[in-house]
Amino acid sequence: MSLMEEIIAAVDEMPPFPQVVQRAMQVLAEPEYEVSGLVDILKVDQAVTANILKLCNSAYFGLPRKVSSLKEAVVYLGATQLRQLLLSGAASKIYEKPNEGYAVFADELWRHALATAVMAQVIRRHLRLEIDENMIFTAALLHDVGKVVLSAFVSDKYRVIENLVENGKRSFQEAEKEILGFDHAEIGGKIAEKWDFPPAIIAAIAFHHEPFRSPKEFRLLAELVALANNLVVMVGYGTGVDGLACRGHDLLLKKMKLEEKDLEKLVLLFQTEMEKTCDIAGVGSG
């Protein structure tokens, strides 16, 4: 098998996206969903149920009494919170796999993904972009999912890739593509396709390093994820061996009319929001 065939085989071996979460997401996407129907889907998965109750009873919400029924918790949290909780839960498991090819410290990929999702939301609000909040959250959270598959291959070829980055002025992603035949963005797109995600999310994942290559109708989402990723990498959130070897998209700044002070404000809003999110999710923000 050629290297590229091996990589594609590894994509095929990627476990499916959790069914319970995917079905719940479909229900939650409807403007008027049936709570009891949703509860029926969720209660099958004990870990998911436990997580929902845990979040609902966390100090963050400060409820006067303990909520112990799933139905009550579902009603209380509402669609947006639930969706983010379900997606984060699923994504954190996916990114949890050992990724010696990229990570310097454990948990890095997951923290980076979560940070990018938070940053994307902050940019959307700041610029009042008209993109669906849930699309943004999903695309940003899963944008680097290709790294989970590519990790082992990057690890094998690390020296050559690193050499191209150090001496050949390539970004890490460009070097992946040159050495492995695929980069993690493309592979992420293939995974999202396999998982039957909507085309806009597939495109945003596949083109998060080259948003200008995204099909026009999905470009805004890809651009938003690209910019969020740029800023999160810049700050240094969960960057691994690739460090800051990621190309900045100056044109996006121009297009979105963002200047120095705007970026500083975005970083500030992001950090505040990230600390809150980490409190809720129970992960360290620093």
Place this chain on the structure above:
Amino acid sequence: MSLVTVGIADFKVSNNPEDTLVTYSLGSCIGLAVYDPEAKIGGMLHYMLPDSSINQEKAEKNPAMFANKGIPLLFKQCYKLGADKKRMIIKVAGGSQIMDAASTFNIGKRNYAILRKIFWKNNVMVDGEDIGGNCNRTMYMQIDDGRINLKISKKGMVEL
């Protein structure tokens, strides 16, 4: 030995020789480490942004987020423990940037420029620094001898 984490937009000071202060994933942020070798008092700051004028309220709540608020605060807290300005050894790391980014993106550079300005005004000399580039850095400081180690992207440890 106990590892004391300095979070993002955070600072810690210590006079416990058992402590090692550490701050992770410095990208465009700056890690500033100050140490009085005689009193064996050290402090570390991890700030994100150059100037607090963009948000006064945040500056009050979390001064460590900004160079202009965090740097004086770090020194003050070390003096409180008994450190002496004249003896302070000062080391700086971070201020990286993403690749071929326009200056708009370069918060790292602005973070470093303001530090130099503040130090110049206050007659403070920097004794060691590792700044810029496309790498991320983790910074460690041992309180017993003030030694600073950097872990740069995937490369091993280097002493600063």
